[in-house]
Amino acid sequence: MSGWSSSTGRGWSLRGGVALLVTVAGCAEHAPPRIGLVLGSEGVRAAKLAVADLQAAGGPRVELRALSGAYGSSAQIALQGAESLAVDPGVVAVVGHANSSASLAASQVYNARRVVQIAPTTTSPLYSQAGPYSYRLVGSDVHQARFLVGRIARPTAERLAVVYANDDYGRSLRGMVVAELAARGARPVYQGPYAERETDGTEVVRALAAAAPTMLLWLGRSAFFSRIADSLHRALPDLQVLATDGFGSETVGMGKNPRFTGVRYVRLVDDTLPALRALRARYVALGGVAMTDQAVLTYDAVMLLGAAIRDVGPDREAIRRWLDQLGRGRAPFVGATGAISFTPEGDRAPTYVLVTANADPAPGAGR
Structure with missing residues (x-):
């Protein structure tokens, strides 16, 4: 499945009755740049929220192009989905895929086509060698x-x-x-x-x-x-x-x-951060479900790309250079999960927290 309808699903609307749409801007002379998305429902919801927040903050016009049917672990499906996004000239970067197997398979396409890939939760050690266009928001296993x-x-x-x-x-x-x-x-x-x-x-x-x-x-x-x-x-x-x-x-x-x-x-993230607690609480209020680590990191990935597009425009190569400069000549991007910068291999420094199910306050519960 590609593209989006204007419907966002039951329970997902902004306060004040404004629908949470995938497209941030209305009609314009030139189509807004698109961010490809290859994740499951939790990632899609988080990406929609990030796009709405970009709009509210006066950020760049951005659309999402989702391939929800390609988010599984099949290498063949991941390759097909990656090719579909990479040959779309309107797609300036991709957030995905949902797991290490798919991210690794798809990285071959993204690096060959020179499209930035940000994998929210891919943890395979092999991903560090995926190529200069592949980044991730978590550390290696x-x-x-x-x-x-x-x-x-x-x-x-x-x-x-x-x-x-x-x-x-x-x-x-x-x-x-x-x-x-x-x-x-x-x-x-x-x-x-x-x-x-x-x-x-x-x-x-x-x-x-x-x-x-x-x-x-x-x-x-x-x-x-x-x-x-x-x-x-x-x-x-x-x-x-x-x-x-x-x-x-x-x-x-x-x-x-x-x-x-x-x-x-x-x-994979530190829930003691005030910005992250506030984001989780807002997410629960909007949808009635907990915000998983994948959802949180997807939100940060879309916001990160929004900042890149704002600073250097919707150019694939310029976005890659912008990401490489974070923490090295350019201040790290501060997201809900904290400061974001990357090693030369595209890895983010790991942050881990051990929690106890049903004992620690539920994420987003306002602790």
Whole structure:
């Protein structure tokens, strides 16, 4: 799917009854520059909010061109979507894709076509070598693995189990986490994958129960964990769970699912920042759902590109140079998630926070 209708979905409107539209400006002699978007619904909502905020602040005229149907992990679909955006002369930059596999695949097209790509939550270490037009707003999983293992007070005193999503995200993290554990003299008593689309997690629970760990490192997402949480608790009632950033979701963020209670998981952004707390609260008020880390970082990516277009115009190469200069001759861009600048590899310095599901205030709850 490409383009947008004027409808923004139930619950998404600005205060005062003004519709939250994708197009910031009305008709003009020249069409406004377009930012490509290849994300799921949470990213789309955040991008719309950013475009509306650009308008309210008197920023540049910007439109979004979304390929929501191309946001999955399929490399072929990612390549097709990237090509569609890259050959569109009105698209000056792209925010996406939704995960590391798709971002890596699409980066080949964006770098060949010289289109800036900003990946909000891509964490694969390989992305650092994607090319000079590929940037990301989070650190590599090398840093997350080190952070996660560092939160275990005494790794050698725990019986550790590692369960990981059987995809590029989970397998990559599993290798780095196990290496970090080994460096600290710890070896898991169990390691095993799960498939995201698997509906029956009996085998996973049975294997964990047999291994009898005291701590589970969950390198995956919350949807599958929710399916096995009850039976896992019955089998291992005292099990501690430590999860990576993929665990976060709108459902987890709202703090209403008892199956997630007590799970500690990594957040990619610092929720103590006043600007971020205010943004999350506004997002919840507009849509009734929590603002995930992907949504927050998508918002910052669109605002960042808006600032670039304001300063240097809607030119692909000028936007790339502007991004490269952040923190190196040009002041870092200050977004809701803090100061943004990039290494020569297009990476942002990592920021991680460990939170506890259903215990810490829900993001955007006005804490």
